[in-house]
Amino acid sequence: MQIIQSIQNRIHEIRGERVLLDRDLAALYETETKALNLAVKRNIQRFPPDFMFQLTKEEFDALRLQNETSNVVVPVSDSLQHLRLQSETSKTGRGGTRYMPYAFTEQGVAMLSGILHSEKAINMNIAIMRAFVEVRRIIYTQLDQKQQLQEIKDRIGEHDVQLSQIYDAMENLLDEKAGQRKWDDRERIGFKQR
Template sequence: MQIIVSIQNRIYEIRGERVMLDFDLAALYEVPTKVLNQAVKRNVKRFPADFMFRLTAAEWKTIRSQIVTPSESDGVLRSQIVTASQSKRNTTVAPYAFTEQGVAMLSGILNSDKAIQMNIAIMRAFVEIRKILLKENDLKEQMKEIKDRIGEHDVQLNQIYDAMENLLDEKAAERKWDERERIGFKRK
């Protein structure tokens, strides 16, 4: 489960897609980023635009501000997302982003045992994220349903209050002033 959480921290949302970056995948597969990218270039026909794309300079700048290399100060890591391989990366070149299908396609070109194990873990991480999103959507729908019901109940309660007020007003109008029960001191 620890590895899945680690992988989930390396999944980003870019252009409306959940993707993993080449250097994160290389770190997980325990190969240099250059080797991973060379394997992809040798098999470029397997990676259409919806499987893999290169980040724009603006996207890379945004992502780079979120990714921090580990810097220890007083023995405490000062980042939310720590990527050890990032320190060796040429930061002027934007990385490749692989969608879930692109990561699955990587399993066909990287055949080491580590790559196979990591691919299975990555696929499980994507599935877990999808489950979480489905639960969120389900909760949103339930909340909307509850809100609609409460709205209906408010209308019905207001109608009941109005009807009760009307009944009380009618009862008060029916009583005659002279027939009312006297209150206060009575003289004999």
């Protein structure tokens, strides 16, 4: 469960898609980002634009800013931490990042299982698919809760209108009774019988 939580923390939303970056996938597969991207490039026909795309500089900067400001701590094993540090230092130079990272959608990650055959990659792919399913379930639950809240707000709004109508009717009845009392309690004119 901890690995699924770790994967969920690495899933980003870019261009309206939930994606994993190449460096995060490489860390999860315990390989180098360069090796992962090389395997993908050898099988590029398997990765159409809706499976994998390269980030623009603006997207990368926004993502980096988002990661720097988030306080989420991702638990990582020592070997994964070493690979993460290795991949982060290997792609920076004097001018910063040499290339923009690739983002893999859920279908792209599933396609990776066809080109990466190690046992670690297969097991990690299964965990990644479970993480995507869990993220989707959480989002559907949140959408359902939002819909239920909206229905409650609509009902309360209808009740407010109905209560307002009831209050108006009660005021009219009280006004009529007050008017009737005034009429009954008025001083009579004319002859009085004793």
